[in-house]
Amino acid sequence: MLKEDISGWTLLTLRGVAIRLHISLLFLLFYVALVAMIQFPVVIQLSKANINDVSGTPFIWAVIFSLALVLSIFIHEFGHVLMAQAKGLKVRAITLMMLGGASQIEEIPEEPSIEFKVAIIGPLVSLGIAATLFGIRELSNSANIDFFCYWVGQTNLALGIFNLLPAFPMDGGRVLRAFLVTKQGYLLGTWTAVKVSQVFVWIFGVIGFLQFNFLLMLIAFFLYAAAKSEYFVVMSQALLKGLRARDLMISLPSISENTTISEAVFQMAHSKTLLLPVIREAGQPSLITANLLKQIPKKTWDTMRIKDISVELLKVIHPDDPIEDIMILTLKTIMGGVPVVQDNQLVGVVRASDILDAIALRQLTEEESILKPWSLRIRHAHSR
Numbered sequence: 001m002l003k004e005d006i007s008g009w010t011l012l013t014l015r016g017v018a019i020r021l022h023i024s025l026l027f028l029l030f031y032v033a034l035v036a037m038i039q040f041p042v043v044i045q046l047s048k049a050n051i052n053d054v055s056g057t058p059f060i061w062a063v064i065f066s067l068a069l070v071l072s073i074f075i076h077e078f079g080h081v082l083m084a085q086a087k088g089l090k091v092r093a094i095t096l097m098m099l100g101g102a103s104q105i106e107e108i109p110e111e112p113s114i115e116f117k118v119a120i121i122g123p124l125v126s127l128g129i130a131a132t133l134f135g136i137r138e139l140s141n142s143a144n145i146d147f148f149c150y151w152v153g154q155t156n157l158a159l160g161i162f163n164l165l166p167a168f169p170m171d172g173g174r175v176l177r178a179f180l181v182t183k184q185g186y187l188l189g190t191w192t193a194v195k196v197s198q199v200f201v202w203i204f205g206v207i208g209f210l211q212f213n214f215l216l217m218l219i220a221f222f223l224y225a226a227a228k229s230e231y232f233v234v235m236s237q238a239l240l241k242g243l244r245a246r247d248l249m250i251s252l253p254s255i256s257e258n259t260t261i262s263e264a265v266f267q268m269a270h271s272k273t274l275l276l277p278v279i280r281e282a283g284q285p286s287l288i289t290a291n292l293l294k295q296i297p298k299k300t301w302d303t304m305r306i307k308d309i310s311v312e313l314l315k316v317i318h319p320d321d322p323i324e325d326i327m328i329l330t331l332k333t334i335m336g337g338v339p340v341v342q343d344n345q346l347v348g349v350v351r352a353s354d355i356l357d358a359i360a361l362r363q364l365t366e367e368e369s370i371l372k373p374w375s376l377r378i379r380h381a382h383s384r
């Protein structure tokens with residue numbers, strides 16, 4: 001999954017990891033608080049608490065409960081982060097959003113034992129929180145604490161079990177993949193895990209539909225898209241094996257950062273390209289795209305220079321970089337490409353479109369040998 005694209009408002013930074021809140025978290029809080037308020041009497045009954053001993057209105061409890069849920073999700077995610085860091089993986093951010101949390105781990109480990117440990121720790125943390133709250137409940141004499149521990153404990157128990165379901169890319173799906181990879185290899189293992197996930201997606205979707213459970217239908221939709229994208233990445237990396245940046249890069253005329261926008265547009269039209277490399281006086285080469293230029297008012301084009309436009313600082317790549325390593329970086333950049341630099345000299349550009357073309361071409365010629373037993377079905381899936 002290309003998790004790097006998730007945006008959010010950074011709340012704080014912990015152990016080098018940005019803790020971010022996504023706008024959709026507000027919907028989750030609202031939805032959970034609403035459901036919690038409706039279910040309050042049922043939960044009181046289930047917890048065997050006496051309603052007269054529990055203080056506070058259903059509304060206050062609903063607010064407390066939704067905040068406790070977000071905190072529980074955060075602790076679960078932080079479990080993943082600590083394990084990933086212990087295994088030497090870099091973690092950029094945790095984003096808390098509508099469908100729980102997502103940890104942006106720089107690269108998903110291909111080593112199955114590491115993926116297993118990083119994945120399994122999350123559900124274990126949730127189950128641990130549940131056990132702790134149930135323990136506190138046994139010891140406490142307060143009806144309020146008793147009720148809180150019951151409600152949040154049960155929820156963490158459900159969260160732990162739900163995340164263990166083998167639906168990719170939930171934790172259980174990653175555990176399953178780690179297991180399958182040891183038996184079938186990385187590509188085929190991922191493919192099998194994605195197939196198993198699709199069964200669960202259908203089950204979630206149908207149950208959600210029959211129960212008018214909006215959240216479950218949304219989860220089904222999310223899992224479907226995420227599993228497909230994970231497989232796309234893994235399959236593409238396998239297909240692109242052996243290719244290096246120099247094999248796909250093209251040379252485009254570069255412009256200086258002192259070029260006016262008018263001149264840059266002229267150069268683009270002349271070279272029949274939508275992006276041009278920019279040589280900067282200080283720092284790495286950058287890129288300018290037609291999309292960026294389009295946003296500048298035309299009357300300023302003759303006076304404004306390329307350096308006046310704030311250009312996203314890009315990572316540059318080396319001609320010898322394997323395409324499989326730079327694929328995600330190139331496909332997700334809004335610039336549509338990445339400059340290739342050797343000995344501080346710009347030598348070319350690798351465009352996202354060239355990578356997609358290379359994937360499509362290799363699919364035509366090499367898929368069969370990479371994925372023998374499954375190739376027919378993949379072709380079918382891709383034709384839809």
Ligand SMILES: [Zn+2]
Pocket residue numbers: 076077080122123163171
């Ligand atoms: Zn998790």
